[in-house]
Amino acid sequence: MRLLLSSIDEIVDGDSRGFDPGATGRDTMFVVRQGSTLHAYLNACPHIDGAPMAWRKDAYLSGDRRHIVCHAHGARFDIASGRCVLGPCQDQALTPVPIQALPSGRIALATEPFNEATL
Amino acid sequence: MNIIGPDALVFGVDDVAACSRYLTDYGLQPVGVTSAGGRFEAVDGTAIVLAREDDPALPQGLGTASRLRKTIYGVADQATLEAIARELGRDREVKSLPDGSIESVDDMGFTLGFQVTLRRPLKPRAEKINSPGSTPQRDVNQLAVNEDADCSPLTLSHVVYFVPDEAKAAAFYTERLGFRVTDHLGGAGPFLRPQGTLDHHTLFLIQTPPQMKGVEHFTFHVAGPTALMQAGFRFVGKGYESFWGPGRHRMGSNWFWYFNSPLGCHVEYDADMDLHDDHWTGREVPMSPDASQLFLFQHREKWAPGGPPPGGVDAGHH
Numbered sequence: 001m002r003l004l005l006s007s008i009d010e011i012v013d014g015d016s017r018g019f020d021p022g023a024t025g026r027d028t029m030f031v032v033r034q035g036s037t038l039h040a041y042l043n044a045c046p047h048i049d050g051a052p053m054a055w056r057k058d059a060y061l062s063g064d065r066r067h068i069v070c071h072a073h074g075a076r077f078d079i080a081s082g083r084c085v086l087g088p089c090q091d092q093a094l095t096p097v098p099i100q101a102l103p104s105g106r107i108a109l110a111t112e113p114f115n116e117a118t119l
Numbered sequence: 120m121n122i123i124g125p126d127a128l129v130f131g132v133d134d135v136a137a138c139s140r141y142l143t144d145y146g147l148q149p150v151g152v153t154s155a156g157g158r159f160e161a162v163d164g165t166a167i168v169l170a171r172e173d174d175p176a177l178p179q180g181l182g183t184a185s186r187l188r189k190t191i192y193g194v195a196d197q198a199t200l201e202a203i204a205r206e207l208g209r210d211r212e213v214k215s216l217p218d219g220s221i222e223s224v225d226d227m228g229f230t231l232g233f234q235v236t237l238r239r240p241l242k243p244r245a246e247k248i249n250s251p252g253s254t255p256q257r258d259v260n261q262l263a264v265n266e267d268a269d270c271s272p273l274t275l276s277h278v279v280y281f282v283p284d285e286a287k288a289a290a291f292y293t294e295r296l297g298f299r300v301t302d303h304l305g306g307a308g309p310f311l312r313p314q315g316t317l318d319h320h321t322l323f324l325i326q327t328p329p330q331m332k333g334v335e336h337f338t339f340h341v342a343g344p345t346a347l348m349q350a351g352f353r354f355v356g357k358g359y360e361s362f363w364g365p366g367r368h369r370m371g372s373n374w375f376w377y378f379n380s381p382l383g384c385h386v387e388y389d390a391d392m393d394l395h396d397d398h399w400t401g402r403e404v405p406m407s408p409d410a411s412q413l414f415l416f417q418h419r420e421k422w423a424p425g426g427p428p429p430g431g432v433d434a435g436h437h
Contacts, residue, residue, distance in 0.1 A: 055141065055379045057358040063134025063381075072362060073281075073335065074184035074383025087184035088281075088331040 005099065005107045008033065016060040016068070018043060021109050026052065029097045030060050031107065032068065032079050038101055041082055041094040045070040068094065120202055120297040122313035123236050124321035125275050126165050126193035127158075128337055130186045130382050131172040137381045138169050144357050145378075145386060146272045146350060147339075161339050163238045165193075165275035167382075178222070178230035185333020186383040190229060190278060191220065193236025195315055203233050206295055226291040227282045227332065241273055246343030263345070270350035272339030276373075276389045277321045279335040285309065285326040292322065301395050302370045306406035310370055317394035319371035336377060338387030344374050347390040351376040354388075366415035370404065375412075 003021070011017045011033040018027030030053075032039045043060075045051040047070065054060050055071035062069045067085070068077040075087025082094035100108045132138045135156050143149055147159035147167060156169035170177050170188075177188045194200055200221060204213045207223045214222040220234035247256035247263070257263060282288040285308035292298040298311040301319050308324035325335060341347050348365055355361055362385055364376035373392040380386040404410045 052360055052362065052379065054360050055137075055381045056360060059137075059381070063132070063137065069383075071360070071379035071381060071383070072385060073331070074186060074333070076184060088327070090330050 003109050005031070005109055008036070008038070008101060008105045008107060011038075011107075014065050015058075016054075017058045018054060018060070027054070027057075030054070030058075031099065032061065034079065036101070038099060038107065039079055039082070040097040040099045041068070042097060044095065045072060045075060045089065046084065046092040046094065047073065047075060047087070047089040120206075120313070121195035121199045121315040122203075122233075122296060122298075123193045123195060123238065123315035124313060124318065125190055125278055125337075126234060126237055127168050127191040127232075127275070128166075128187060128278060128334075129168040129170065129177065129189035129191065131170055131174060131177045131180060131188045132156075132186055132382060133172050134381055135169055135171055141359070141381055141386075142167055142169070144359070145354065146270065146341075161272040161274050163241050163274040165238060165339070167275075167337070181228060181332050183330055183332050184383060185281075187278075187334040188230060189222075189232055191232035191234060192313070193238055194233055195236065197235060200233055200235060203296065225288065227280070227284070227288045229280065238274065244273075244342045246345050268346065268349060270341055270346040270353070272341055272350075272388070274340050276318065276338050276340045276392065277323065278337045279323040279325060281327040281331040281333055281335055282308070282324050283327065283329040283332055285324045288324050298322070299395075299397065300401050301399065302402045302404065304370060304404055304406050304410065312395060317396060319373070319393045319395055334384045336385035336387050338375075338389040340392070341388055341390050343390050347374045347376060347388045350388050351378075354378060361417075364415065367413045369410055369413050370402070372413075 005019045011031060013033055016030050016032045018030045020027045027043050029040060029042050043052055045053050051072050053070040060068055068079055073088050075084050075089050077084050077094055082096060084090050084092050100110050102108055135154060139152055142159040147161060150158040150160050155171055158166045158168050160166045204221050207213050211223055216222055220232050222232050224230055249255045249257055289309045292311050298313050300309040301312050302310045308326050310320035311322040312320055341350055351365055360379040362377045362379050367374050371392050374390040376388045377385045
C-alpha cells in the first residue's frame with residue numbers, strides 16, 4: 001500500500017485526481033481539491049457495487065466542477081459530504097477515504113496520525 | 120409500421136467541449152459542431168446530437184440525472200410518418216416540425232421524433248476470416264491485422280432506457296408503433312425490434328425505480344469483432360474508462376464493450392448482432408450475470424509473455 005499519494009500541488013485547484021494506492025492497475029480512489037481542502041472517496045458508485053466513476057483518467061467532476069459525477073449513469077454527488085443529490089443512488093453516499101495533508105504539502109493515506117519524520 | 124431504428128439521439132449536456140472530444144475520439148465525425156453543440160455522425164449518417172443543457176430549443180428533460188432529450192426514429196417513407204402521426208394523434212399531441220419530422224412522447228415521458236430516414240447506404244466491410252474446413256475468406260498472402268484499420272462506428276444500433284414500468288412502456292412500442300418483442304429478460308425487460316429492421320433489438324427496456332428514468336446506454340455497430348476490439352483498445356489507450364467488456368452477449372449474440380461517458384450514460388461499441396423476423400419465438404430468460412454474457416474479458420495494459428524485466432526483483436508481485 002502506497003501511503004503517500006501525491007503533493008497537493010499535483011492536483012489542480014477545483015479539480016480531481018484518481019489514485020491507485022494498492023497498485024491494482026486501476027484508480028481505486030480519488031481526491032477533489034478545493035483550495036487547501038481535500039475530499040477523498042473510493043472510486044466506487046453506490047449504485048453498482050464497485051462501479052468506476054470517471055469518464056477518463058482523473059475526470060470525476062461535472063462540467064462546472066460543482067459536483068462529483070458518476071459517469072456511468074450521471075449520478076451527481078455533493079463534493080463535501082459525498083451524498084448523492086440526483087440520480088440512481090439518490091440519498092446514498094460515496095465512501096470517504098481518510099487522508100491527511102502533511103505540513104510539507106504532501107497527501108498521505110492514513111487511518112491514524114501520520115508522522116512525516118519517520119518516512 | 121415501417122420504422123427502421125434510431126437515426127439520432129439528442130443530449131443536453133453540461134460540458135459540450137468534453138462531450139465533443141469524447142464522441143470524436145469514440146469515432147464519430149463532427150458535422151457543424153460549435154461550442155453550442157452539433158452532430159456527430161457514423162458512416163451512414165446516424166448520429167448523436169449535442170446541445171447545451173440550457174438550450175431553449177431542446178425538448179424538456181426527464182427530471183432525473185439523465186441527459187437524453189430526444190430519440191429520433193428513421194422511418195421508411197412519408198406514408199409511415201403520416202401513419203404514426205395519425206396513430207399517436209389519437210391520444211397525445213403530435214407536433215410537425217419545420218424539417219418535416221414529427222415529435223411526440225412515449226408513455227414514460229421520453230420525447231420521440233420520427234423522420235423519413237437520413238441513413239446513407241453502407242458499403243460491405245465485413246471482417247474476412249479463415250476457418251479450417253471453410254473456404255478461406257482472405258486471399259493467400261492477404262493479412263488480417265492492420266494497426267491503422269478504420270474501425271469507425273457504422274450505424275446507430277440501439278438505445279437502452281431505464282423505465283419505471285417496463286410492461287406499460289413496452290405496450291406503447293408494440294401496440295402503437297408495431298415493435299416486436301424479440302426476447303424478454305426477466306427482472307429487466309423486453310428487447311424490442313421495429314418492423315423496418317431484422318436487428319435483434321434497437322430498443323431494450325430495463326425496469327428501475329423512477330429516479331433512474333433515462334438512458335442506460337447507446338451503441339453503434341462496428342464492422343465486426345476485430346473492429347470492436349481494436350476500437351475499444353484505442354479508446355482505452357486515450358484514457359477513457361472501460362466499464363464492462365469486451366465480451367459477447369447471449370441475447371442478440373452481439374459483441375459489446377461499454378465505457379463511461381460525460382453524457383451521463385454508458386456508450387458502447389457493438390458488433391455482429393443476430394437478425395430475426397416474425398417467425399422467431401421469443402425467449403423468456405431470468406436475469407443473471409450468466410444470462411447477460413457468454414464471455415467477458417477485462418482490459419489490461421498491453422503485455423507479452425516472458426521473464427521478469429531486467430533486475431526486476433519483484434516481477435513476481437501480484
